[in-house]
Amino acid sequence: MQQKLINSRTRLVGLFGNPARHSLSPIIHNAFLKSAGIDAVYLTFEFPGENLDEAFIGAKRLGLIGLNITMPFKENAYKLADTKDARSTAIGSVNTINFNYSTSKSEGFNTDVDGFVRSLEGSGFDWGSSNCLILGAGGSAKSSVFALMEKNIKKIYIYNRTAKKDEKIKNSYPIEKKMKIEILEGLEGIDPKSMDLICNCTPLGMDVLGVSGLMPIPDEWDLKGTLIFEMIYKPLETRLIIKGRNEGARIIDGLDMLINQAASSFKIWFDIDPEKKDIREKLIDYLSNEN
Numbered sequence: 001m002q003q004k005l006i007n008s009r010t011r012l013v014g015l016f017g018n019p020a021r022h023s024l025s026p027i028i029h030n031a032f033l034k035s036a037g038i039d040a041v042y043l044t045f046e047f048p049g050e051n052l053d054e055a056f057i058g059a060k061r062l063g064l065i066g067l068n069i070t071m072p073f074k075e076n077a078y079k080l081a082d083t084k085d086a087r088s089t090a091i092g093s094v095n096t097i098n099f100n101y102s103t104s105k106s107e108g109f110n111t112d113v114d115g116f117v118r119s120l121e122g123s124g125f126d127w128g129s130s131n132c133l134i135l136g137a138g139g140s141a142k143s144s145v146f147a148l149m150e151k152n153i154k155k156i157y158i159y160n161r162t163a164k165k166d167e168k169i170k171n172s173y174p175i176e177k178k179m180k181i182e183i184l185e186g187l188e189g190i191d192p193k194s195m196d197l198i199c200n201c202t203p204l205g206m207d208v209l210g211v212s213g214l215m216p217i218p219d220e221w222d223l224k225g226t227l228i229f230e231m232i233y234k235p236l237e238t239r240l241i242i243k244g245r246n247e248g249a250r251i252i253d254g255l256d257m258l259i260n261q262a263a264s265s266f267k268i269w270f271d272i273d274p275e276k277k278d279i280r281e282k283l284i285d286y287l288s289n290e291n
């Protein structure tokens, strides 16, 4: 479909984050907008945290359709939203804001949960009989645990370098759900064969100083037959993914999650399931031509 030129009626959707300039969300959402024939653009806004309140109110006053919220603003934006859906309430953070101009309310959502579920659904994953290992206890770990609980997963093991944080996730659930979570003090002695899903929710392996080329699991683990869910998408091929692929694991990479959570945000703003075909190729093409 031919996209209109940007004109005086063109509306705006924004991404707030810091950093935000590295984000792939504009590529995804502008492609979604184009294929849906919607006269709007999606742009990133990077600013210091102390300006979040003013920027949030400003976005509403200026008539933006909505926002995506990324690190480190997800918890503070949650506090700023007038209403919150059940998932964001449970997790305490939002990644999507819809400005509802008929009610004058800013509505907060967390589509990371949906993105996680949709990414796994495509893999034929059997929720009810699976043991999952979650590495990390930050925002993406919280969303992943919440998604697994919603799908009535058999058992969740969480390992995080800071013990208090994983305990906090466990303690946020009522007793019958809490019983499904076991906190690991370390990964030594764990048999990877007992884990049907291993999900990396840490930045270990990400393309940034200090963690680049690192692995969130012991090198000696054999990943044959396991499903690896890698949250990181820069680089697309982390050491964990390369190891998993070489050893015969199935892989879900960070782009799957990114595209699926974006599709859920788009649905909230426009009530349209966006066309996801070709997006993955567009992103790979963009990443390989970056710099």
Ligand SMILES: NC(=O)c1ccc[n+]([C@@H]2O[C@H](COP(=O)([O-])OP(=O)(O)OC[C@H]3O[C@@H](n4cnc5c(N)ncnc54)[C@H](OP(=O)(O)O)[C@@H]3O)[C@@H](O)[C@H]2O)c1
Binding pocket: 071, 112, 136, 137, 138, 139, 140, 141, 160, 161, 162, 165, 200, 201, 202, 203, 204, 206, 211, 231, 232, 233, 253, 254, 255, 257, 258, 259, 261
């Ligand atoms: N594909 C997607 O759509 C998507 C969505 C969300 C996130 N992500 C990616 O997922 C990763 C995690 O994001 P997040 O939002 O969950 O981050 P976060 O809230 O900052 O949490 C990071 C977690 O990783 C742990 N960690 C950080 N540095 C570590 C290190 N050097 N060694 C061991 N553990 C370390 C932290 O442990 P402590 O508690 O001890 O600090 C924390 O539990 C990032 O790479 C992010 O880009 C991707």
